[in-house]
Amino acid sequence: MLLAKTDKARTAIQNRDAGLSAQDRHILIVSNGQRSLNDIVSMLGPATLAPIDRLLREGYLQAAAGERGADQVAGAAGQGMGALLRASRDLATRVQERAQAAIEAATAAPAATAPPAPTGTLAEQVAALPPPPPVPRVGPRRSTAAAKMYMLDMLQLQRSVEAATLKVAIQSSSSGDEVLASLVESLRHLRSVATESYYTRVTTRLGEVLPEEFVPRLAASLRIDATACSAA
Structure with a gap:
């Protein structure tokens, strides 16, 4: 979509309307009906997305003539x-449901019987530990x-x-x-x-x-x- 400034914008620029920031005026100046939204954001940076949205809503910007039906x-x-x-x-x-299921599974084991006390050296105890469960993939x-x-x-x-x-x-x-x-x-x-x-x-x-x-x-x-x- 090509963006163009409205008559309201031209008047505000000429009169240096105090309601427009320097960023607003810069956006309006480059919006000459020959540049698309992507062109302007590429020139001025992603931070201009919100100001462009506001200028459109307030009637300072409009789609250039010849664009498809609104x-x-x-x-x-x-x-x-x-x-x-x-x-x-x-x-x-899905991420939240899987995380909750993992928590419930970890706390569902009965605690009536305590596990036997570990024996052997620390290295032997570590070697005897079961491998951690695989992390489930969520979506593509x-x-x-x-x-x-x-x-x-x-x-x-x-x-x-x-x-x-x-x-x-x-x-x-x-x-x-x-x-x-x-x-x-x-x-x-x-x-x-x-x-x-x-x-x-x-x-x-x-x-x-x-x-x-x-x-x-x-x-x-x-x-x-x-x-x-x-x-x-």
């Missing part, structure tokens, strides 16, 4: 964000590499120049922020060319393989898209 985009983004958040909550619930393996491979597979199905460009961006990304930015941009492309149900399935699966620390940031990007389109 209702259609907001609906798809909202469904994807909801599915992503549900997947995150389900993972947390999460990593940025897994998230990159999954999105590359999804883009492989799209026969277009833009999909090929996004594949190169994903492959060349190295840091966590670069990977997240390329994944968000790829999701926006899929939302523009695929059905809402397909976009929702891809978003949900991506949330299951992406490292947990990136899931809230991915959801925030989708929430900003939905808010921007509703305000346009």
